[in-house]
Amino acid sequence: MGPSIIVIGGNAAGMTAASRAKRIDPNLRILILEASRFISYSICGVPYYPSGEVAHHEELIAFTPEQLFEKRGLEARTRVKVEEILPGRRSLRCRELDSRREFYQNFDSLVVSTGYVPKRPEIAGAELSGVFTVSRLEHGISLREAVRRPGVGRAAVVGAGYIGVMMAQTLRRCGLEVSLFERGPQVSPHLDAECAEAVQEELRRNGVELHLKTRVRRLIGESGRLESIAAGDLTLGADLAIVDVGVRPNTELARASGIACGVTGAIEVDDRGQTSLPSVWSAGNCAQTRCLISGRPMVSSLGTTAAKQGRVVGENLAGIRTTYPGALETSIEQVFDLSVARTGLTLGQAGQAGFRADSVTVKAADRAAYWRGSAPLRVTLVFEKGSGRLLGGQIAGRQSAAKRIDTLATALAAGMDLSQLSQLELAYAPPLATLWDPINIAANAGLRRLAGR
């Protein structure tokens, strides 16, 4: 048998690393250790479970440990927490969470793919029953039970990032009254104002009560159960609250074991995924990477980047030398009938990264204007003044239209400028697109801005 690899964390990055390594080199012995009850599931699908849009939680699971062994030859153990990495001995001190039994597990190579954890809110009452965070399948299962409890009619969502916006929708789909509270001036801080405004319109149109620039002061309970929420000058009754004040890389274990972390708080890795300790690798939302546009250190919270980093680590574990180039943070969200997407840097992020940046936003038809069902698409392009180099983009439109963001993600990966974007030959047919694609139109608007016309 070949060398033994342990993977800590059984989702996007860890599972991809394990699968990829085993596929290339079937002699590798690979064991995945996962602290929760589930491995290999769609974390991004969890918000759709409480409302029943995904009927059974099993649908979210790609492989149980048994299936994983049978189909891919990978071993996995759930409810096992790694309590200490002993790098000198190439060993892990582990605990079975159900039996509380401690055991040691040796490795030749280790992959730390512990992902992220929700930040703890600094809000009194966050420990009350009825207050949830959503970052694991177990949370989705608990929340589905909670929304179906008799008498649950009013929900509060604290924080309007990816998870907060998604959960506000889910709770509306569950038939609840929903108030969404956000300290900042807009929802979705990963978007510039124009696209965030589109999200806000769509949330309001679907009955979400939006409280922007509003600080939640306190979650108020009785007998340990949530009763109301004090936010700004208001106190509102709430039977249920979801808190999303962001996530942070889950690095306690790594830090305690002497693995170096970077300026972002995430585990420092080279472009192959190697940490500061020999034979210890890391990938995913606990590992630091670079922004593909600015070259600056960053940490992603997306499953897509996690999987791509994991793939690179898996290839290197199997002896193929590949590298991960860096992240664009391309993402897409469905907000009721709207889709909204981003890639690269927002105008705000571009400024922070030291670029002399500008942006244009155009609103253009997603299909031929005369086509029934044609709807406006908003396209924002962020670009460097002078050079016209594309730095980022955002798209909002009906149904799946924002998936067109991939064109901008590809243009960013290629280092294109507005002139090149303007001449891209994009596909047209009246029921599906326009003769001049909104991306071409936005690029032309950007070129006029650059030329001062």
Next chain:
Amino acid sequence: MGPSIIVIGGNAAGMTAASRAKRIDPNLRILILEASRFISYSICGVPYYPSGEVAHHEELIAFTPEQLFEKRGLEARTRVKVEEILPGRRSLRCRELDSRREFYQNFDSLVVSTGYVPKRPEIAGAELSGVFTVSRLEHGISLREAVRRPGVGRAAVVGAGYIGVMMAQTLRRCGLEVSLFERGPQVSPHLDAECAEAVQEELRRNGVELHLKTRVRRLIGESGRLESIAAGDLTLGADLAIVDVGVRPNTELARASGIACGVTGAIEVDDRGQTSLPSVWSAGNCAQTRCLISGRPMVSSLGTTAAKQGRVVGENLAGIRTTYPGALETSIEQVFDLSVARTGLTLGQAGQAGFRADSVTVKAADRAAYWRGSAPLRVTLVFEKGSGRLLGGQIAGRQSAAKRIDTLATALAAGMDLSQLSQLELAYAPPLATLWDPINIAANAGLRRLAGR
């Protein structure tokens, strides 16, 4: 007043050239001469008019001559045929088609944007009443009248290119029985076999009777009216027939005036759109361009390329020196509930262009597999053996999914290879996409093929 520009042909290329030039330099005097009754309309929308999917033909028209003058300061005359270009005198001999009056019109610069014309079929009976080609708005108007005539129940479509496939659908939507005849082994010669097969399935599923490898021998009439069609060993009754045996650049006028044409039969232009004659420019489906992938001469029949070429000519007319880089022939079609798209070279075209080419096709879910409405997407990548350079791609999927072709068009414009495509960070959310985009999956399949695994 500034110099005077005449544009021959008032659609995609000509209209864009005129509008762009006037926008940059409002002093230019620009006159558009158009032989048909309409200018500035969506030719690509015409096939949707006979079925009533587009209710009024006016919806297809962006500007009447009056609106064009009012909104853009451009003059246009319809039903005027240019009969001769007199380059030495910088003059045109023109004829008003309604009054038959001849007149001369001088120019400082001339743009020839006469587009394409349908090829004449070498089939006996093509002149019968009830036999149509579809390349202009007038044809759509006549056809709408024809399909509504009492007793019209059976239609034949001869040729399964872009127009034939689209018209077969339109006629089905009009409630007719439709037989589609194609000499070649597949529909849509601009697609490789896998995507063409998807089109064929969708046509059949929607009741189009498909006759592949079938030569139409004769259109048979009585008293000058179509009655039946003899194809292969069959003779089928037909009240109406549409003939699509391809198009060719409309260059009679240019040739007769001594403008040089290239190997493709289209007007030879440099990358700014200049013809062999001084002050005479050409753009659109009558002008030769280069394939962006192979560098070989080609002529496009697409409105998108026409408009982009027109824009470059317009900028040069207004004194801004820009160039048109070449065409990818990116196109998308709706075939009932399927969308199918292509860009760059098919495997067949790549071979003809001298590439050592290979291709892979994958079928992967367009949305998370557990999402209701998730459907398979077919992605074909054509690439160069050895280098892995992307040469072309094709996508077929439900609804608008094939618009994802734009990612491949952008990758082609950037000269990407399969490794770069494999690492593209494309957008994911369960209702809209998958963690590994089908394009990433296809690139990985291509890389395995390249590595001989």
